[in-house]
Amino acid sequence: xxxxxxxxxxxxxxxxxxxxxxxxxxxxxxxxxxxxxxxxxxxxxxxxxxxxxxxxxxxxxxxxxxxxxxxxxxxxxxxxxxxxxxxxxxxxxxxxxxxxxxxxxxxxxxxxxx
Numbered sequence: 001x002x003x004x005x006x007x008x009x010x011x012x013x014x015x016x017x018x019x020x021x022x023x024x025x026x027x028x029x030x031x032x033x034x035x036x037x038x039x040x041x042x043x044x045x046x047x048x049x050x051x052x053x054x055x056x057x058x059x060x061x062x063x064x065x066x067x068x069x070x071x072x073x074x075x076x077x078x079x080x081x082x083x084x085x086x087x088x089x090x091x092x093x094x095x096x097x098x099x100x101x102x103x104x105x106x107x108x109x110x111x112x113x114x
Contacts (some may be wrong), residue, residue, distance in 0.1 A: 019072045023080070026064055030083050033057035037090045051095060055105040058087050062106025081110075088113040 003011075013021075034040070036057060038049035061084055069077040088106055092098045092113075099105075102112040 022068045026080050029057050029061040033087050037094050054091055058105035062109040066109040
């Protein structure tokens with residue numbers, strides 16, 4: 001009897017350390033937020049900009065990093081925090097009406113970013 005795809009996927013994910021899953025999810029959120037902030041590498045970067053969507057992604061990323069930081073090593077948390085801060089600043093720069101400092105996306109979790 002062959003293994004079902006669900007059993008195979010479960011076995012595969014069970015072998016991945018939690019820190020790797022957390023970092024991969026964070027990187028995916030960062031990538032999506034960067035695109036929604038208009039930072040895509042291609043010429044159509046601005047056409048992908050959607051600051052409402054970027055705000056949701058950055059808030060989620062900030063919550064994940066804040067919650068996960070004590071559980072993952074500083075060597076993993078520090079670059080995630082740096083990337084998050086860069087996204088928060090890019091969001092503020094892309095906004096036609098920037099949020100007050102301390103009220104931008106994710107700042108509830110990270111504190112003011114300027």
